[in-house]
Amino acid sequence: ADDALIALDTFSDRTAGLVHPALRLGVTGLSRAGKTVFISSLVHNLLNGGRLPVFEAVRSGRVSRIRLAPQPDDAVPRFQYEDHIAALVRDRIWPDSTRAISQIRLTLDYESASGWGRMFSRGELSIDIIDYPGEWLLDLPLLSQDFRTFSAQTWERAQKGVREELSRDWCRLAEAEALNAPADEAKARALAEHFTAYLKACRSDERALSILPPGRFLMPGDLDGSPALTFSPLPLPAEGRPEPGSLWAMMERRYEAYKTHVVKPFFREHFARIDRQIVLVDALTAINRGPEAVADLEEALAEVLACFRPGLNSFLSSFVTRRIDKVLIAATKADHLHHESHDRLERITGRLVHRAAERIGLSGAGLEVMALAAVRATREATVEEGGAKLPVIVGVPIAGETIDGQVFDGKRRTAIFPGDLPANPDQLFAARPEGDLVNFVRFRPPEIEETGGGLKLSVPHIRLDRAMQFLFGDRLA
Ligand code: GDP
Known part of the structure; x- marks a missing residue:
């Protein structure tokens, strides 16, 4: 129907x-x-x-x-x-x-x-x-995964690279649960909170990692706190099936509810x-x-x-x-x-x-x-340094932004040398020395400009x- x-x-x-x-x-x-x-x-x-x-x-x-x-x-x-x-x-x-x-x-x-x-x-x-939110699109692959597969994938990913450190608290908590521990709301919530904290840490500005289903854990919309969002992947039982009434079974049911009541309606509607x-x-x-x-x-x-x-x-x-x-x-x-x-x-x-x-x-x-x-938010200019002309961008950095130890007050226009992107994109995938390629300070939005006859102003x-x-x-x- x-x-x-x-x-x-x-x-x-x-x-x-x-x-x-x-x-x-x-x-x-x-x-x-x-x-x-x-x-x-x-x-x-x-x-x-x-x-x-x-x-x-x-x-x-x-x-x-x-x-x-x-x-x-x-x-x-x-x-x-x-x-x-x-x-x-x-x-x-x-x-x-x-x-x-x-x-x-x-x-x-x-x-x-x-x-x-x-x-x-x-x-x-x-x-x-x-x-x-783009996060919601990352949920599509979940529709073809059961809880077991989803758990295994999430677990495996959590052990790689910088994620290992970020996921440690959640992993410890999840591992401590015996396979057939009985279902328990407080435990479910604690696990979901730790799991969400791990996902958020990956998305933080310092990490800027991208792949993190389930999407609603980061962008809950109006579903914050609902049971469909109060679950967490769990390590796989080495053998056998978890019993009905166990924490594992509870998480599995909620994961399925998430797919049915959250993911599918978004794609369909x-x-x-x-x-x-x-x-x-x-x-x-x-x-x-x-x-x-x-x-x-x-x-x-x-x-x-x-x-x-x-x-x-x-x-x-x-x-x-x-x-x-x-x-x-x-x-x-x-x-x-x-x-x-x-x-x-x-x-x-x-x-x-x-x-x-x-x-x-x-x-x-x-x-x-x-x-x-x-x-x-910026304009372009050139500055002379040691006889060479350097291209710079000029804008008003947001209060509290820093570059090379200099802290901005949110009021003054400042010229910044933006840095260079590599000509060959492959270089971005290779290891490189520590430090930013692009000097990225956040600027305040600009004043709007006159267009045409000076009557209208646009961004x-x-x-x-x-x-x-x-x-x-x-x-x-
Ligand atoms: P959303 O989460 O995708 O809705 O992201 P926003 O549109 O809120 O943008 C996030 C932040 O990125 C903003 O608060 C700005 O600081 C910055 N930003 C977004 N678009 C631009 C842009 O075109 N120029 C500059 N300079 N900053 C931008």
């Missing part, structure tokens, strides 16, 4: 689409990748006549009106655009990051570029932007209806953390990309009828680099997705890689217009 309902749903979506064309654009990425900032800046630039020379429909003047409109899904929280943009533009602080799914609708009135198009299209397109997708990637942080974080990010991207090929997964292919036909992988925060390095960042990101994309057959016209900054960015052109330019042709 569930499936029939969904089929009906997609049908009514489609017929609605005939009357009023709508495009569902998914925006995802692991936490802190820049989803909130990206959506806020994209909407602001469209509403306020931002500088968008590569976005053809706007540049050529074919778009006559852009407005926010009520979203189609009543049960999904609205993306809090007004709050986020007030923080960014008025207070010049970064907005609160994505914690769960939300959406916002933009409607554009436009004139088709071709006479043929003008005759048949009403010249109105709605874009539903769906913001959701939200993911399945997306038409186009942008995946934001904070490659710079991973690059600074070294080869382990880079390799980990590559693996996480492979799992994310696999979600966009529903044919590879029997659960997804059972109900995903429309295909996501364009996926953009965007390395964010390019304003932390001098523009000479933007192409290198793009190449590195391309290298991170290339192998996975080939393996699952996702390469080609539908997949694009870019480096961008949804908000450009400065890098290549945001290129992203728009790729993601929905063709739908305004």
Whole structure:
């Protein structure tokens, strides 16, 4: 019955689409990748006549009106655009990051570029932007794993590299449980808390590791504290089956509940209806953390990309009828680099997705890689040092940020030599001396810029217009 309902749903979506064309654009990425900032800046630039020379429909003047409109899904929280943009533009602080799914609708009135198009299209397109945590996508592989396999994999991963140290407390606690210890809520909670603490430690700024299912342990949305999230993988029993009523059996049941009540509904109700997708990637942080974080990010991207090929997964292919036909992988925060390095960042990101994309057959016209900054918090300059001209970036570092022992006060403009990315992406996977490649201090959001006749003000960015052109330019042709 569930499936029939969904089929009906997609049908009514489609017929609605005939009357009023709508495009569902998914925006995802692991936490802190820049989803909130990206959506806020994209909407602001469209509403306020931002500088968008590569976005053809706007540049050529074919778009006559852009407005926010009520979203189609009543049960999904609205993306809090007004709050986020007030923080960014008025207070010049970064907005609160994505914690769960939300959406916002933009409607554009436009004139088709071709006479043929003008005759048949009403010249109105709605874009539903769906913001959701990338962590949730990493749960897809769990659907084909039972608790035993999931436990074994998580356990094995926890013994590798820096994870061994980070997982020690949780592992000790889990190992201390006898196989047939009776089910006990307090124990379950303690184990779940230690396990979550381990996952969080991996995601911390110093580690910047990426692959960490279950996704809701890091991004619980509205499920924080529910039994479906109060479980933990357990070491495998050497032989035999755990008895009914044991802690192991309790954890197994909760793991299955997590899949049924959390993972599946997300894919069925939200993911399945997306038409186009942008995946934001904070490659710079991973690059600074070294080869382990880079390799980990590559693996996480492979799992994310696999979600966009529903044919590879029997659960997804059972109900995903429309295909996501364009996926953009965007390395964010390019304003932390001098523009000479933007192409290198793009190449590195391309290298991170290339192998996975080939393996699952996702390469080609539908997949694009870019480096961008949804908000450009810096300007470029050159400084002279010992007769040589050095490219620098200038911005206001956030209070408390440090570089080479210097602590910033959050007020003064400062020039920073951003550092160099390697020309050959393979170097990022090789061991290298300690220390950051890129001098990464967080800057305050910039003052907004005048565009056009000086009447409108919009958020400065890098290549945001290129992203728009790729993601929905063709739908305004
Ligand atoms: P989310 O968790 O994916 O929603 O991430 P956010 O959009 O909240 O971004 C996390 C942080 O990254 C922000 O608070 C900013 O400090 C930084 N950030 C995101 N996008 C940009 C950007 O385009 N330029 C700069 N300089 N910083 C950014």
